[in-house]
Amino acid sequence: MEKILNTIDNPADLRRLPRDLLPQLVQEIREFLIEKVAVTGGHIGASLGTVELVTALHYVFNTPRDKLIWDVGHQAYAHKIITGRRDVFHTLRQTGGISGFLRREESLYDTFNAGHSSTSISAALGILEARDHQNKDYRVVAVIGDGALTAGMAFEALNNAGHLKKDLLVVLNDNEMSISPNVGAISSYLNRLLTGQFPTRLRQDVEALIKSIPALGESVLHWARKAEEAVKGMLTPGLLFEEFGFHYVGPIDGHKLHSLIDTLENVKRLKRPVLLHVFTRKGKGFHFAEKDQATWHGLGPYDPNTGEVFKEQGPPSYTSVFSKTLCRLAEEDPKVVAITAAMPDGTGLSNFAKQFPNRFYDVGIAEPHGITFAAGMAVAGLRPVVAIYSTFLQRGYDQVIHDVCIMNLPVTFAIDRAGLVGADGPTHHGVFDLSYLRAIPNMTIMAPKDEDELQHMLKTAVEHPGPVAVRYPRGVGLGVPLTQALHTLPLGKGEVLRSGSDVALLALGSTVAAAQSAAALLAAQGIDAMVINARFVKPLDRELILQAATRTGVLVTIEEHALPGGFGSAVLELLEVEGVREVWMKRLGVPDTFIEHGSQEELRRKCGLDPESIALSAQKLVHLHREGISAASRETERL
Numbered sequence: 001m002e003k004i005l006n007t008i009d010n011p012a013d014l015r016r017l018p019r020d021l022l023p024q025l026v027q028e029i030r031e032f033l034i035e036k037v038a039v040t041g042g043h044i045g046a047s048l049g050t051v052e053l054v055t056a057l058h059y060v061f062n063t064p065r066d067k068l069i070w071d072v073g074h075q076a077y078a079h080k081i082i083t084g085r086r087d088v089f090h091t092l093r094q095t096g097g098i099s100g101f102l103r104r105e106e107s108l109y110d111t112f113n114a115g116h117s118s119t120s121i122s123a124a125l126g127i128l129e130a131r132d133h134q135n136k137d138y139r140v141v142a143v144i145g146d147g148a149l150t151a152g153m154a155f156e157a158l159n160n161a162g163h164l165k166k167d168l169l170v171v172l173n174d175n176e177m178s179i180s181p182n183v184g185a186i187s188s189y190l191n192r193l194l195t196g197q198f199p200t201r202l203r204q205d206v207e208a209l210i211k212s213i214p215a216l217g218e219s220v221l222h223w224a225r226k227a228e229e230a231v232k233g234m235l236t237p238g239l240l241f242e243e244f245g246f247h248y249v250g251p252i253d254g255h256k257l258h259s260l261i262d263t264l265e266n267v268k269r270l271k272r273p274v275l276l277h278v279f280t281r282k283g284k285g286f287h288f289a290e291k292d293q294a295t296w297h298g299l300g301p302y303d304p305n306t307g308e309v310f311k312e313q314g315p316p317s318y319t320s321v322f323s324k325t326l327c328r329l330a331e332e333d334p335k336v337v338a339i340t341a342a343m344p345d346g347t348g349l350s351n352f353a354k355q356f357p358n359r360f361y362d363v364g365i366a367e368p369h370g371i372t373f374a375a376g377m378a379v380a381g382l383r384p385v386v387a388i389y390s391t392f393l394q395r396g397y398d399q400v401i402h403d404v405c406i407m408n409l410p411v412t413f414a415i416d417r418a419g420l421v422g423a424d425g426p427t428h429h430g431v432f433d434l435s436y437l438r439a440i441p442n443m444t445i446m447a448p449k450d451e452d453e454l455q456h457m458l459k460t461a462v463e464h465p466g467p468v469a470v471r472y473p474r475g476v477g478l479g480v481p482l483t484q485a486l487h488t489l490p491l492g493k494g495e496v497l498r499s500g501s502d503v504a505l506l507a508l509g510s511t512v513a514a515a516q517s518a519a520a521l522l523a524a525q526g527i528d529a530m531v532i533n534a535r536f537v538k539p540l541d542r543e544l545i546l547q548a549a550t551r552t553g554v555l556v557t558i559e560e561h562a563l564p565g566g567f568g569s570a571v572l573e574l575l576e577v578e579g580v581r582e583v584w585m586k587r588l589g590v591p592d593t594f595i596e597h598g599s600q601e602e603l604r605r606k607c608g609l610d611p612e613s614i615a616l617s618a619q620k621l622v623h624l625h626r627e628g629i630s631a632a633s634r635e636t637e638r639l
Helices: 011-015 020-038 044-049 051-060 077-091 120-133 152-164 181-194 197-209 217-235 239-242 257-267 287-291 318-331 350-355 368-379 388-403 432-439 451-463 509-523 543-552 568-576 602-604 611-638
Strands: 068-069 140-145 167-172 245-252 274-279 336-341 360-362 383-389 411-414 443-444 468-471 497-499 503-507 529-533 537-538 554-562 584-590
Touching: 011 077, 020 051, 020 077, 020 197, 020 257, 044 051, 044 068, 044 077, 044 287, 044 509, 044 543, 051 077, 051 140, 051 167, 051 257, 051 336, 051 543, 068 120, 068 388, 120 140, 197 274, 197 443, 245 257, 257 274, 257 368, 274 360, 287 318, 318 336, 318 383, 318 451, 318 497, 318 602, 336 368, 336 554, 350 360, 368 383, 368 388, 383 388, 388 432, 411 497, 432 443, 443 451, 451 468, 451 584, 503 509, 503 543, 509 554, 509 611, 529 543, 537 584, 543 554, 543 568, 554 568, 554 611, 568 584, 568 602, 584 611
Parallel strands: 068 140, 140 167, 167 274, 245 274, 336 360, 336 383, 383 411, 411 468, 443 468, 503 529, 503 554, 554 584
Antiparallel strands: 443 537, 497 529
16 A cells, blocks of 8 residues: 555645644654664754644645745755655765755745744734735744744844734644643634634624723723733733743644644634644654653664664764863862753753852853853853854854953853854854854964864863964864873964975865875875964964975965955965965955865865865965976076
8 A cells, every 4th residue: 555655745735635644754754764873873853843733734724826935944854855855865964965954945834944943923914914915815934942942133123023913823832741731632622612613703893892981991991901811811821922922732742643733733723823832742653762852862873673773883983072171171170161052962961060050051042141141251251162053153143252352251152063054054053153253353263183182272261361272173083092191282372294395285283184185196206395283373473484485485275265355365464464476376265155075085175175175175275386486587587
């Protein structure tokens, strides 16, 4: 018998199904997800939890005419499957395949791109306002998770939406599971009842009747509404949303498909801002994911039968080295505290939280607050370390300038996932931090060549009297021995790893190892390459760079970062300031375009950051330099 899922090529096919077949479809989608993500890896937990929600939304609303805006995309894998990407789902997060997030370029059902959290309500409200400006007629639905709702941007959007009083539907996907099944069942029943056509009409009719009473109408109506709010406040968590101007519906069980469809059909008729509160369970239908929700939020390939996650073998990751080093520093200095924005596991702070629970702070998805929170701690004498992904630090840029750097406060930014991160793609590549941090006065910026140097950079950062950013890549280290005794590094000083006279390879962070390999390839071609581990982007090692320029006359800067405004640009600026003109220079890095998803190795090769590409670029530049000298010599002889 053919599976129902194989007949669903788009939401129109779904809407033609009888309702009694939908539970079977939901089960098939879950099985499909578990099987496919086992091979590709991805954000499986939340997506398993929203299969019923996705099915109900596309069943009730006429997508793509009606606009469905997802937040982040972690919970939208079923959405991808239903909207025509079933047959290519096996390419999820693979080079040339479909994205793990929402992409307008990928499907007309992906109304708005999303990779960072808390954007859906703002985007949906903008789309809805544009609809009304153009006198069009369609519904707009925003889906947002309870975690994403901790961000200030989400509340700014709720505030604006309540003020505009448009017919926006916000679906709050709450997978915390803090309500028991019995309460959920009663709540589901009440919301089907209270959002039905008859109760809604009755409420409107009663309001009209009360208003018609001479002299007393508005006063009685005011107190009737107050009484309704008081009852809602006692029975549900919806009073907050009511105060924002939303009609709160919920909480309801997000796994009771038919009740969910009935409720959506009812709230669809309401012509005002509505917030539908839906409870789901991360990992629903997959025992291993339900049991350990944190691990199964997002992960690599796994065995769907045993739940074994296939982890990278080899040296410890940069994240784990950061974790252990920070704990060591905290043992030595009671002023060291750690802050994360809802990512204690991803940033490696879980061990710190266990060892120093009173010195660990998870501020939720609230990066701007977390940075200013750290600034307040620094003002009062602590040594805060903000552990954050490069791509998420962008969300707190104003706070870095206004609240940390202007006051020159000793806040350490431990910037994980700096560079090309791989399968998460353009929204998550950490390739802009050097550009946006380098421009800020008082900021010191470092990048370690390996996991051992990371330890010493962290000690240097924590003991520095001003703001410091330490950027390090995703993935495992090089396997170098870890020095037991930590020491500080001389500020703004690089190191020469290999002497040479033909070309100087100035490498930063994760590119240092590739530069050393490239130097070996160049040696085989008769080119003597110097290799410098820059260590610091700000301040630059002025003396070392100028010496390399004078000695070789040929410089190649290498960075896993966007070329505009990066490390190479800083070196060019130094040469300009120092009046150095007779130098041939090439900058290697991430080109001025958004890089799609793929493995880190593939993306580095694509950007010309692998040893072979570095060697080829250096070889060409050395030959041009030699030809230039030869031409200049011939011209001198003629003179």
